[in-house]
Amino acid sequence: MWVVDDDxxxxxxxxxxxxxxxxxxxxxxxxxxxxxxxxxxxPGQVPPAVIFLDLNMPSMSGIxxxxxxxxxxxxxxxxxxxxxxDLRGLDHPVLGSHPDVVARISKPLSDVDAIRALRxx
Numbered sequence: 001m002w003v004v005d006d007d008x009x010x011x012x013x014x015x016x017x018x019x020x021x022x023x024x025x026x027x028x029x030x031x032x033x034x035x036x037x038x039x040x041x042x043p044g045q046v047p048p049a050v051i052f053l054d055l056n057m058p059s060m061s062g063i064x065x066x067x068x069x070x071x072x073x074x075x076x077x078x079x080x081x082x083x084x085x086d087l088r089g090l091d092h093p094v095l096g097s098h099p100d101v102v103a104r105i106s107k108p109l110s111d112v113d114a115i116r117a118l119r120x121x
């Protein structure tokens with residue numbers, strides 16, 4: 001499982017909360033969406049089963065990340081949980097129609113939201 005977020009505090013909180021979830025084995029934090037796409041593009045890279053993706057990042061929005069993710073080919077596509085501190089961002093039309101997006105949750109990530117998002121996928 002990956003968490004892609006530019007905010008170090010949000011990364012730490014997500015890592016702590018997700019590690020408490022019985023459905024989670026490992027949490028990798030990636031503080032830059034461009035770096036996450038580079039890692040996903042590496043030959044032989046197995047994508048995570050789930051990516052918790054912040055929608056509001058300065059270097060690349062979560063919506064742009066999803067567009068670029070769509071161009072990558074995987075044997076098994078990662079499921080994406082869209083995360084935002086701005087509730088209006090969670091209503092973006094792309095999130096409702098993107099096949100990789102399985103859930104939308106608001107920040108800060110809670111234990112209950114994390115478990116619900118992982119179970120609903």
